[in-house]
Amino acid sequence: MGGINGDVGRNRRFPHGIDTIHFRQLELGDREKLEQMETGIEDDYVVRIFDRLIEHKEHKVFGLFAGDQLASVGGYTIFADQYAMLGRLRTDVRYRGEGLATKLLERVIQEIEKLDGVNWVGGNTQRHNYSGMKVLNKLGLPQLIDLHASTVVDDKKLNTETGPLWKEISELDEKKRWLNPLSKDPKTIFPYESYYPFPASPTLFKDEIIKNWMMFKNEAEDRFVIVKEDQKKYKYAQTIYLWEDLWEQPGLLKTISHAKHRLAQQSEEDIYIRFDLTDNQRAEVPDEDAFTFQDPWVLHGKWFDR
Known part of the structure; x- marks a missing residue:
């Protein structure tokens, strides 16, 4: 599922310095960098289905890099031609507490806004995932319904x-x-x-x-x-x-x-x-x-x- 998890955990400065953070879409060759992330997630399904996420056009995955290290990952999936659902968000524990999830998704939404025919953007997170809900609120995405x-x-x-x-x-x-x-x-x-x-x-x-x-x-x-x-x-x-x-x-x-x-x-x-x-x-x-x-x-x- 494509939930939003947010940035929580230790607050540590970037080992490579804030100026080295850069954003780009992930490619198949980034699998090893994804596997090297310390997310605390056992058997991360994003790693398991990474090739499919990269190869299928309805999915896009992006990363924030600190130097050569992948610090935060997230993306979107297009449904019914016009809905973009944010998700697959995770941040390396060594980079949490710096708001990288919000920074990453702000850039992802900018990419979505460039897409022809896509008229809606949103995200899904569980009710007690307070950090995830905080990220979505910061992105200006209002709460619509609990299910x-x-x-x-x-x-x-x-x-x-x-x-x-x-x-x-x-x-x-x-x-x-x-x-x-x-x-x-x-x-x-x-x-x-x-x-x-x-x-x-x-x-x-x-x-x-x-x-x-x-x-x-x-x-x-x-x-x-x-x-x-x-x-x-x-x-x-x-x-x-x-x-x-x-x-x-x-x-x-x-x-x-x-x-x-x-x-x-x-x-x-x-x-x-x-x-x-x-x-x-x-x-x-x-x-x-x-x-x-x-x-x-x-x-x-x-x-x-x-």
Whole structure:
């Protein structure tokens, strides 16, 4: 995931002097410098996927160098053509306390502003990562929403017996009718992927994407739910429900469980139902033992003035 960690730790002057700090995009040949950073992170996934981050055009990774030593790393990933999500930020412990994370991301945002078609920049950090939130605030990225990443580990503890299955929305044109009002409301935060929510816009709902989503509507036809396959470390039936009455809707949990089992039949791996819960939804979870929860992720971001 692409979280923001910030600069915390010992306050030490740069061994090479402040004047030697310089910024540039990382290349494949920088792997050894990345491996030599002392970040305190065991089995750093950025090291493991470094080649992919460098070679895939939607990712960019940058570094601040103190002389020849890589002192701080961070970058961005482009989603749906117009959203730039900051992340993969880490600073060598020998250079912490000097605000390098902020300096680095200020330069990264300047690079993002040069990109054609990219209209939004943001970052995601966990609620108790105070240093990461401080960095995002310094960058002028306001807080938008807190979401609890919640995984169902025991389906049997969910009440899936009440109410009828919701009716599936299969036709692309009908999906678009439901989603078009949503796509025009940037105040709605839409969980586009696990760990990557964004303010809604039409680019999140392209035909070639939504045709593969499972969508269902309730009997009153005033609510819908999306269930789609997603994979981060594990494979998920990512569930998107945008109203607060998640636990009150008859047949909704039954429908989600049904959709998850359909996805599981197509997969050779274990698959888990995953929600991004608001604070209210999290507070009203009917059975805590059915879930595992993460510290809430806090989304920060803004639209560019173009």
